[in-house]
């Protein structure tokens with residue numbers, strides 16, 4: 001697809017920047033407060049975590065779940081996530097989420113700061129994959145940046161998908177996909193796909209809980 005090179009660059013950014021990734025979590029109280037939200041979310045049973053990164057969320061999910069399967073495409077961030085989350089109930093998988101299909105169903109599918117990295121043209125596939133991954137009665141829970149976060153990004157024009165420029169300590173630069181979802185539009189889009197969804201905001205971030213369309217039995 002047109003956005004293949006952009007997605008490869010996004011991947012390269014997270015691989016090369018793994019060691020720098022956790023800094024904002026240590027620095028910003030808003031992010032620490034956001035992590036604490038996990039305790040108020042309906043995280044139950046067997047959990048699938050998409051794009052787990054360095055595992056900031058994984059141990060918090062594991063504390064509430066029967067099991068966590070955490071997927072990311074970058075071996076470098078997965079190594080940090082494994083070191084952070086030594087639990088027999090957590091399994092890490094290295095896979096490209098634009099190609100991977102979940103092999104089973106889960107009670108909860110959780111993704112933090114992944115939705116904004118998915119090109120809009122690929123969102124219907126993402127939501128179909130998430131719906132197919134959910135067991136009956138299961139919920140998708142997603143957390144991400146709202147429109148206000150655009151002020152802190154170098155937004156790029158004329159890209160195959162909404163994109164921003166990110167820099168690493170060594171001066172290298174990478175384009176990433178970055179979509180600042182407006183919660184009303186996201187709610188309308190998901191509702192149009194047959195999902196039931198509630199999205200709330202918290203200090204520039206949003207937290208969504210959604211149930212997929214029920215398939216006729």
Ligand SMILES: C[S@@+](CC[C@H](N)C(=O)[O-])C[C@H]1O[C@@H](n2cnc3c(N)ncnc32)[C@H](O)[C@@H]1O
Nearest residue numbers: 014051052053056072073074077096097112113
């Ligand atoms: C913004 S980070 C989010 C990490 C973690 N969920 C968090 O909230 O801290 C985005 C993650 O997406 C991963 N990623 C990027 N492209 C991917 C792909 N095609 N398949 C799977 N993971 C991917 C990156 O490696 C990175 O860990």
